[in-house]
Amino acid sequence: MPELSFDVVGIGNAIVDVLTQADDALVEAQGLPKGGMTLIDGSQAESLYDEMGPAREISGGSAANTLAGVASLGGRAAFIGKVRNDQLGGIFRHDIRAAGVHFETPPATSGPPSGRSLIFVTPDAQRTMATFLGAATELGPDDVDAAVVAAAKVTYLEGYLFDRPAAKAAFVKAAEAARAAGRKVSLTLSDPFCVERHRAAFRDLVEHHVDLLFANEQEICALYEVPDFDAALQAVRNHCDVAALTRSAQGSVVLAGDEVHVVDAAPLVRLVDTTGAGDLYAAGFLFGYTRGDSLYDCGRIGAIAAAEIISHFGARPEVDLARHLEDCMAAPGD
Amino acid sequence: MPELSFDVVGIGNAIVDVLTQADDALVEAQGLPKGGMTLIDGSQAESLYDEMGPAREISGGSAANTLAGVASLGGRAAFIGKVRNDQLGGIFRHDIRAAGVHFETPPATSGPPSGRSLIFVTPDAQRTMATFLGAATELGPDDVDAAVVAAAKVTYLEGYLFDRPAAKAAFVKAAEAARAAGRKVSLTLSDPFCVERHRAAFRDLVEHHVDLLFANEQEICALYEVPDFDAALQAVRNHCDVAALTRSAQGSVVLAGDEVHVVDAAPLVRLVDTTGAGDLYAAGFLFGYTRGDSLYDCGRIGAIAAAEIISHFGARPEVDLARHLEDCMAAPGD
Numbered sequence: 001m002p003e004l005s006f007d008v009v010g011i012g013n014a015i016v017d018v019l020t021q022a023d024d025a026l027v028e029a030q031g032l033p034k035g036g037m038t039l040i041d042g043s044q045a046e047s048l049y050d051e052m053g054p055a056r057e058i059s060g061g062s063a064a065n066t067l068a069g070v071a072s073l074g075g076r077a078a079f080i081g082k083v084r085n086d087q088l089g090g091i092f093r094h095d096i097r098a099a100g101v102h103f104e105t106p107p108a109t110s111g112p113p114s115g116r117s118l119i120f121v122t123p124d125a126q127r128t129m130a131t132f133l134g135a136a137t138e139l140g141p142d143d144v145d146a147a148v149v150a151a152a153k154v155t156y157l158e159g160y161l162f163d164r165p166a167a168k169a170a171f172v173k174a175a176e177a178a179r180a181a182g183r184k185v186s187l188t189l190s191d192p193f194c195v196e197r198h199r200a201a202f203r204d205l206v207e208h209h210v211d212l213l214f215a216n217e218q219e220i221c222a223l224y225e226v227p228d229f230d231a232a233l234q235a236v237r238n239h240c241d242v243a244a245l246t247r248s249a250q251g252s253v254v255l256a257g258d259e260v261h262v263v264d265a266a267p268l269v270r271l272v273d274t275t276g277a278g279d280l281y282a283a284g285f286l287f288g289y290t291r292g293d294s295l296y297d298c299g300r301i302g303a304i305a306a307a308e309i310i311s312h313f314g315a316r317p318e319v320d321l322a323r324h325l326e327d328c329m330a331a332p333g334d
Numbered sequence: 335m336p337e338l339s340f341d342v343v344g345i346g347n348a349i350v351d352v353l354t355q356a357d358d359a360l361v362e363a364q365g366l367p368k369g370g371m372t373l374i375d376g377s378q379a380e381s382l383y384d385e386m387g388p389a390r391e392i393s394g395g396s397a398a399n400t401l402a403g404v405a406s407l408g409g410r411a412a413f414i415g416k417v418r419n420d421q422l423g424g425i426f427r428h429d430i431r432a433a434g435v436h437f438e439t440p441p442a443t444s445g446p447p448s449g450r451s452l453i454f455v456t457p458d459a460q461r462t463m464a465t466f467l468g469a470a471t472e473l474g475p476d477d478v479d480a481a482v483v484a485a486a487k488v489t490y491l492e493g494y495l496f497d498r499p500a501a502k503a504a505f506v507k508a509a510e511a512a513r514a515a516g517r518k519v520s521l522t523l524s525d526p527f528c529v530e531r532h533r534a535a536f537r538d539l540v541e542h543h544v545d546l547l548f549a550n551e552q553e554i555c556a557l558y559e560v561p562d563f564d565a566a567l568q569a570v571r572n573h574c575d576v577a578a579l580t581r582s583a584q585g586s587v588v589l590a591g592d593e594v595h596v597v598d599a600a601p602l603v604r605l606v607d608t609t610g611a612g613d614l615y616a617a618g619f620l621f622g623y624t625r626g627d628s629l630y631d632c633g634r635i636g637a638i639a640a641a642e643i644i645s646h647f648g649a650r651p652e653v654d655l656a657r658h659l660e661d662c663m664a665a666p667g668d
Contacts, residue, residue: 021652054402054429054650057391068388087421087447095388113421316388318355 004151006102007075007290011144011174012063012158013136013167014081014105015115016088017275019127019313020055022120027128032120037129037191039163040118045132048118057088058314059095060117061136062190063158065276065315069283069305071100072321075290078102078148080174084135088114099316104145108138119275125310127275133164140166141173149174150181153290154212156282159190162198175209186212188282189219196222206240212289213243214282220245242289244299246281246306248274254299263299266307266328276315280305284325304328338485340436341409341624345478345508346397346492347470347501348415348439349449350422351609353461353647354389356454361462366454371463371525373497374452379466382452391422392648393429394451395470396524397492399610399649403617403639405434406655409624412436412482414508418469422448433650438479442472453609459644461609467498474500475507483508484515487624488546490616493524496532509543520546522616523553530556540574546623547577548616554579576623578633580615580640582608588633597633600641600662610649614639618659638662 024034030048032038040048059068061081070077079096083089085107092114096103115134119127139161149155155178161167178185187202187210189195195202202223206213213236217229220243224235229247236243237255246252254261284305288298304325305317312318358368364382366372374382393402395415404411413430417423419441426448430437449468453461473495483489489512495501512519521536521544523529529536536557540547547570551563554577558569563581570577571589580586588595618639622632638659639651646652 049428052428052432054393054432055425056648057425059388091389091391094383094386098386098388314390 006152009152010063015061017060065279343486344397349395351394399613
């Protein structure tokens with residue numbers, strides 16, 4: 001067997017996205033916090049699906065999107081996550097492997113069906129998610145292959161995993177295996193509501209166990225319970241080796257001790273669906289980081305990957321990101 | 335129970351499309367005739383899916399697309415077609431009902447899984463399809479509700495149904511029920527290879543049983559075994575009450591006895607994926623036809639609906655076609 005070697009291994013919820021266009025009134029009528037991710041159970045998923053317009057299914061899952069992005073950029077990527085042995089699970093497995101991502105987590109053969117996220121894209125291109133985790137909740141420490149984690153420069157962990165005890169145990173096992181192998185540990189805070197649910201644990205992680213943190217403005221403010229971005233920036237600065245903080249159209253700020261970079265958002269041809277913007281920013285950043293780029297360039301690659309993903313429906317790249325990156329970096333005036 | 339009343343009832347293969355972007359080399363390597371539809375079995379579907387890049391799933395099926403289009407335009411639409419009681423079947427059922435189409439065909443509870451069409455969209459926006467009919471082959475005469483057929487001004491039949499004996503029997507039952515109720519019967523030839531497989535039967539249908547025929551240039555030439563469009567036009571003219579013949583970017587020609595209309599293609603913002611162009615032309619035409627528009631206006635509405643569908647991935651409308659039609663009809667210079 002050839003020796004395993006990865007740039008990034010990601011661990012997260014294996015999810016198929018079910019995307020529809022919707023107006024604000026529908027999102028409000030369903031009681032979903034706009035722009036956020038709400039967890040729902042199987043029967044809620046069924047009744048919400050009944051209310052939903054015609055949809056399209058595209059493989060998703062936050063960390064899975066990131067790893068698909070890393071692979072599309074030319075990085076060596078692996079993913080650990082749980083589906084069931086059903087049709088949606090087969091779609092997830094096909095798509096992530098077809099994207100070039102190593103994916104060997106065995107599917108569950110019993111229990112709930114594969115997870116799905118019902119995503120309502122409003123005319124302002126914002127996405128509001130209602131997620132039925134399904135089989136993703138069956139992910140446990142046994143699914144974490146320590147050899148794969150040890151073989152990856154960075155282990156990338158999804159904050160969403162904290163929503164279920166077994167998945168959280170998988171998270172902890174992976175972080176420890178990465179640490180033991182002298183590898184880097186990276187965390188994304190995932191969602192402001194997720195931060196609210198697990199604030200103390202996330203603060204402990206960020207301050208003691210994480211080398212590279214990803215968060216958007218709402219998430220980092222929620223973590224430190226501060227009202228504005230600058231206060232959050234000052235708070236995280238003292239705690240984390242590297243933090244990449246995203247701010248939608250206002251770009252991102254990358255912090256590492258005394259080093260601070262302000263990175264503009266990449267030019268955008270058209271804004272269709274913001275699903276996956278943060279996931280693909282992380283993909284670009286991690287790709288640059290694992291090949292030794294400067295932190296400023298990592299942020300720029302993140303911005304370019306994010307701009308591609310929000311120009312169409314779905315959170316998986318529609319173009320070869322490696323070629324796209326080359327084109328963008330070569331663009332006149334850039 | 336309220337009295338049933340429909341503008342159009344369609345009968346066809348219930349299919350979920352699995353769309354991917356591919357280059358010409360891949361399509362050629364798989365031995366698929368470019369731009370056509372090839373029937374494959376379950377094991378071929380599996381191995382072809384393995385070769386396929388990341389994909390998205392969008393409900394499809396030729397007649398089903400047409401009926402979704404009729405509903406989006408504001409027409410009263412019904413569909414008869416067979417899925418299994420599996421996840422893909424649930425997606426199909428959800429999407430067509432969410433589009434506003436009456437759909438009550440009970441799913442199969444045993445036998446092959448729901449049908450799917452693996453669709454390769456090449457950079458020229460052409461689509462090449464490999465279809466595993468699956469549960470769609472279980473459609474039979476018992477699934478045809480004669481009350482629904484009698485309640486529809488037009489019964490729209492997919493030529494593809496001729497590929498399986500039971501589906502063909504359903505087709506014949508529906509045509510006879512429509513005829514018995516004094517309703518119109520419409521047929522789409524579906525695909526030039528489908529015409530080759532069933533030429534004699536299709537000619538008999540067109541000449542004796544069909545009021546309104548849809549065909550593209552390749553299909554009508556295949557039906558009459560003539561080398562060019564004009565020859566096909568002269569041949570069909572003597573046989574069919576109304577024929578609407580589509581020619582991609584060259585628009586369409588509508589024939590009814592001595593009446594002949596040449597209809598331009600609608601202006602196109604961008605060409606992404608031609609999947610569903612013919613299906614949505616038929617939707618627009620049938621919508622106009624059942625509300626009593628002139629044949630020329632029927633062709634124009636068909637062209638507008640087709641232009642919308644080819645501006646994005648997938649063969650179901652992404653906008654409210656009724657509003658889109660209003661906008662297009664009101665456009666200056668039109």
